[in-house]
Amino acid sequence: MAGQDPTAAAIDTGNPHPARMYDWYLGGKDNYPVDEAMGRQMLALEPRMPVMARVNRAFMHRATRWLAQQGVRQFLDIGTGIPTEPNLHQIAQQLAPEARIVYCDNDPIVLAHATALLRGTPEGATEYLRADVRDPGTIIAGARQILDLDRPVALSLVALLHFIPDADGAHELVDRLLTELPSGSYLMMTHATADFTPEESAAATEKPQAEGTTYTLRSREEFTRFFAGLDLVEPGVEIVHKWHPELGEPVPGQDDGVIPGYGAVARKR
Incomplete structure (x- = not known):
């Protein structure tokens, strides 16, 4: 958490990384x-990759606001990614x-x-944890230092789970994280799909997979499975930019x- 040494692990500049590619798509x-x-x-x-990146970012803004x-x-x-303002904490702390x-x-x-960049309000708290989504135990242990896990928490997995195949236990990871929350x-989640452009999407996933980055496109039905046992917020599972568009500006x-x-948001019973 606070005080983690950013130089403790070497930055791999020889292979592309999704967070840095996302930053490039956003113009960073x-x-x-x-x-x-x-x-x-x-x-x-x-060619729509930059628009897709911005649409995911805009969904996070609207969902956080809601x-x-x-x-x-x-x-x-x-799966925070490289900070790009406004960040999630800025949206949340603007309202609360x-x-x-x-x-x-x-x-x-x-x-x-x-x-260097994630600075919150004095009334609240903003912290950073270096950990992988495949290690939910470490994430929960770190989060517990800052969050009261006896009170409701919004779990944000925006543009993340398409990097985790079913073989790596994507659904089990989400279930484990939700189990720890009251x-x-x-x-709140977004996820890439090949439902609308199967041929183009299949071609777009082959290249990163050849470079060692797993990219799993899921159908609407497969994405909806992540919300099993939860109560979906209206309008339910929706194309990302059509989820409560009134809460933000169009991309x-x-x-x-x-x-x-x-994209979708759902409540734990």
């Missing part, structure tokens, strides 16, 4: 030539200065920037064809 500067090179190859296969309006005051954001947020990612460059907690280009991704 915290990426390396290998990330840009892969990003450009992906753009050749799927959750804060419902009285949620604790957030656990896994006392909100407490724990960010989690496994890339040391994200930690290096998070320690009734009244929420799960330029989001209506130029279907954005191949789903």
Whole structure:
């Protein structure tokens, strides 16, 4: 948590990393030539990648705003990525200065920037944990230092689970994390899909997989399985930019064809 040494783990600049590629799609500067090179190859296969990145980011803004309006005051954001303002804590603490947020990612460059940029309100708390989603025990132990896990927590898994195949226990990981959270907690997620563009999407996943990055596109039915036993918030599972659009500004280009991704928020009973 606080005080983690951002130099404790070497930054791998020889292989592309999803968080840094995402930063490149968003127009950021915290990426390396290998990330840009892969990003450009992906753009050749799927030109909407930058729009998809921005649409996912906008969903996080709207969902966080909605959750804060419902009285949620604790957030656990896994797969944070390189900080891009406004960040989740800025949205939450704008509405509720006392909100407490724990960010989690496994890339040391994200930690290096998070320690410098993620500054919250004095009334609340904003902390960062370097851990992998495949290690939920470490995440929960770290989050418990900042969050009261006897009170509702919003678990954010935005644009993350398509990097975790079923063979690696994607559903079990989500279940384990939710098991540690009390009734009244929420799960907010987005996920890429090939439902609308099967041929283009299949081609776009082959390249990162060849470079060692697993990319699993799930159907609407497969995505909905992550919310089994939870109460979906209206309108349920929806194309990402169509989930409560009134809570934010539209992303330029989001209506130029279907954005191949789903988003949803659900409450734990």
